[in-house]
Amino acid sequence: xxxxxxxxxxxxxxxxxxxxxxxxxxxxxxxxxxxxxxxxxxxxxxxxxxxxxxxxxxxxxxxxxxxxxxxxxxxxxxxxxxxxxxxxxxxxxxxxxxxxxxxxxxxxxxxxxxxxxxxxxxxxxxxxxxxxxxxxxxxxxxxxxxxxxxxxxxxxxxxxxxxxxxxxxxxxxxxxxxxxxxxxxxxxxxxxxxxxxxxxxxxxxxxxxxxxxxxxxxxxxxxxxxxxxxxxxxxxxxxxxxxxxxxxxxxxxxxxxxxxxxxxxxxxxxxxxxxxxxxxxxxxxxxxxxxxxxxxxxxxxxxxxxxxxxxxxxxxxxxxxxxxxxxxxxxxxxxxxxxxxxxxxxxxxxxxxxxxxxxxxxxxxxxxxxxxxxxxxxxxxxxxxxxxxxxxxxxxxxxxxxxxxxxxxxxxxxxxxxxxxxxxxxxxxxxxxxxxxxxxxxxxxxxxxxxxxxxxxxxxxxxxxxxxxxxxxxxxxxxxxxxxxxxxxxxxxxxxxxxxxxxx
Amino acid sequence: xxxxxxxxxxxxxxxxxxxxxxxxxxxxxxxxxxxxxxxxxxxxxxxxxxxxxxxxxxxxxxxxxxxxxxxxxxxxxxxxxxxxxxxxxxxxxxxxxxxxxxxxxxxxxxxxxxxx
Numbered sequence: 001x002x003x004x005x006x007x008x009x010x011x012x013x014x015x016x017x018x019x020x021x022x023x024x025x026x027x028x029x030x031x032x033x034x035x036x037x038x039x040x041x042x043x044x045x046x047x048x049x050x051x052x053x054x055x056x057x058x059x060x061x062x063x064x065x066x067x068x069x070x071x072x073x074x075x076x077x078x079x080x081x082x083x084x085x086x087x088x089x090x091x092x093x094x095x096x097x098x099x100x101x102x103x104x105x106x107x108x109x110x111x112x113x114x115x116x117x118x119x120x121x122x123x124x125x126x127x128x129x130x131x132x133x134x135x136x137x138x139x140x141x142x143x144x145x146x147x148x149x150x151x152x153x154x155x156x157x158x159x160x161x162x163x164x165x166x167x168x169x170x171x172x173x174x175x176x177x178x179x180x181x182x183x184x185x186x187x188x189x190x191x192x193x194x195x196x197x198x199x200x201x202x203x204x205x206x207x208x209x210x211x212x213x214x215x216x217x218x219x220x221x222x223x224x225x226x227x228x229x230x231x232x233x234x235x236x237x238x239x240x241x242x243x244x245x246x247x248x249x250x251x252x253x254x255x256x257x258x259x260x261x262x263x264x265x266x267x268x269x270x271x272x273x274x275x276x277x278x279x280x281x282x283x284x285x286x287x288x289x290x291x292x293x294x295x296x297x298x299x300x301x302x303x304x305x306x307x308x309x310x311x312x313x314x315x316x317x318x319x320x321x322x323x324x325x326x327x328x329x330x331x332x333x334x335x336x337x338x339x340x341x342x343x344x345x346x347x348x349x350x351x352x353x354x355x356x357x358x359x360x361x362x363x364x365x366x367x368x369x370x371x372x373x374x375x376x377x378x379x380x381x382x383x384x385x386x387x388x389x390x391x392x393x394x395x396x397x398x399x400x401x402x403x404x405x406x407x408x409x410x411x412x413x414x415x416x417x418x419x420x421x422x423x424x425x426x427x428x429x430x431x432x433x434x435x436x437x438x439x440x441x442x443x444x445x446x447x448x449x450x451x452x453x454x455x456x457x458x459x460x461x462x463x464x465x466x467x468x469x470x471x472x473x474x475x476x477x478x479x480x481x482x483x484x485x486x487x488x489x490x491x492x493x494x495x496x497x498x499x500x501x502x503x504x
Numbered sequence: 505x506x507x508x509x510x511x512x513x514x515x516x517x518x519x520x521x522x523x524x525x526x527x528x529x530x531x532x533x534x535x536x537x538x539x540x541x542x543x544x545x546x547x548x549x550x551x552x553x554x555x556x557x558x559x560x561x562x563x564x565x566x567x568x569x570x571x572x573x574x575x576x577x578x579x580x581x582x583x584x585x586x587x588x589x590x591x592x593x594x595x596x597x598x599x600x601x602x603x604x605x606x607x608x609x610x611x612x613x614x615x616x617x618x619x620x
Binding site: 137156163171174 | 547
């Protein structure tokens with residue numbers, strides 16, 4: 001069993017090393033990317049099954065006992081995030097076989113792809129705050145490299161904005177870590193949780209928690225620190241955008257949820273209220289920013305910002321149903337958002353552009369693609385019976401139960417505006433007549449079988465997930481509720497890490 | 505007393521770093537990032553508590569160190585942070601160099617093509 005726990009780290013690490021060794025053999029790297037990521041998905045899903053049935057799994061690295069060594073901990077939230085990261089890793093790897101250009105593939109794309117996944121998985125696995133910082137850095141360094149790989153002008157410009165704010169956020173994170181260590185003398189999250197619950201100096205703790213909130217707020221692109229995201233996510237090649245859109249901001253959201261349910265609950269009235277206000281503003285600014293855009297990936301990038309608002313909203317409300325809503329929303333959002341970026345990638349692959357003005361007529365040229373766009377787009381806007389409807393429903397019901405009318409109305413209004421953005425893409429890209437230039441571009445190039453499989457396979461798989469979650473909502477809902485229960489009752493987590501036993 | 509001086513030094517590093525980050529010039533921005541990184545390292549060092557106790561080395565013949573000893577963890581943390589910061593700085597400088605070659609400017613205000 002203990003072998004399963006570090007596997008989500010070891011598999012990408014091994015693949016990265018092998019890709020580096022075989023850097024002249026792109027075929028080997030492509031094989032490694034797909035097989036490694038699929039193996040990772042299988043392992044993560046097994047881990048989720050084990051954790052859900054047998055309780056929190058802990059491994060002490062190097063057998064150092066808990067507060068001294070680094071603990072790897074998987075509870076339900078971590079296991080869900082790992083499974084999502086495995087799923088996104090596998091689908092985007094298949095997609096990039098066809099969509100990634102040859103020169104980038106030869107220049108180490110797959111190596112950085114594996115290290116990125118390793119950083120993401122490490123952040124989900126670790127139970128130690130400083131170790132979380134290190135995994136953040138692993139993830140960031142790989143994402144910097146992926147962002148600027150190819151050195152096109154837009155990429156470099158977007159890259160500078162992306163790098164600048166993310167480096168600043170890690171500096172805040174590091175400073176907050178230092179102060180917190182000075183106050184408590186530990187960095188193990190479970191140990192921190194016990195100390196914070198018995199500590200006297202609540203005022204200083206709240207101050208430090210706000211510093212953490214700023215650091216993770218930048219990472220998760222929450223209001224008012226989101227500007228780096230829409231300025232950079234549309235610049236790299238689509239597979240890179242898609243994996244970034246699916247996973248990176250969610251690591252920030254995960255860190256927020258972890259710290260503000262396990263450690264910093266001493267002043268929940270104050271801190272979680274700030275989170276709630278920030279979430280409402282995040283939703284609004286994101287969706288309004290999207291309304292002004294006329295490029296597919298830019299619109300979708302702004303919608304990442306607005307959707308992050310929903311995830312933080314559940315944390316801000318801080319009730320069991322609201323937290324379950326956040327977890328459900330993350331599951332729904334990661335799948336749907338990656339899917340939409342992949343659809344944008346198929347269109348860019350066919351036509352070379354994602355500008356709404358230049359596109360058109362895809363409903364006739366590629367009716368299947370139109371259907372495959374509609375599923376995630378309608379889900380994103382929250383139309384029943386797709387996954388997004390139930391995610392929004394949970395959050396809005398939770399906010400009504402707390403009598404938080406303002407946030408409930410905001411969430412509803414943002415849902416409508418999301419629908420507006422999706423209809424805009426539908427009208428411009430699919431419905432209006434096809435411009436002559438695009439018609440020629442499509443007619444000139446024929447699909448190969450491999451392109452069809454690699455491009456449409458992942459899109460169809462993710463769309464199927466969306467529909468499946470929509471029609472079999474009960475098990476996912478129950479899993480989210482169990483996850484929220486575990487988050488709100490941190491005794492099991494603390495006991496599992498510090499004493500090594502799941503049962504009381 | 506040392507704490508006061510170190511706290512002042514941290515404040516100056518942060519202030520200078522933030523001031524430089526608000527300049528339009530990217531080179532200054534990067535220097536600002538570096539200063540803030542150093543400020544954070546010094547902050548860990550100071551916040552974890554300064555002391556003049558013995559180094560945490562186990563003397564020969566016994567299995568546990570003789571207390572009181574200095575907490576070695578903050579220094580390990582700082583060492584890790586310095587190494588990571590060095591790598592980041594190298595990457596940021598390389599990125600700046602290639603952006604400068606492509607754009608022909610080091611003015612952030614002129615890099616607006618991805619914002620609109």
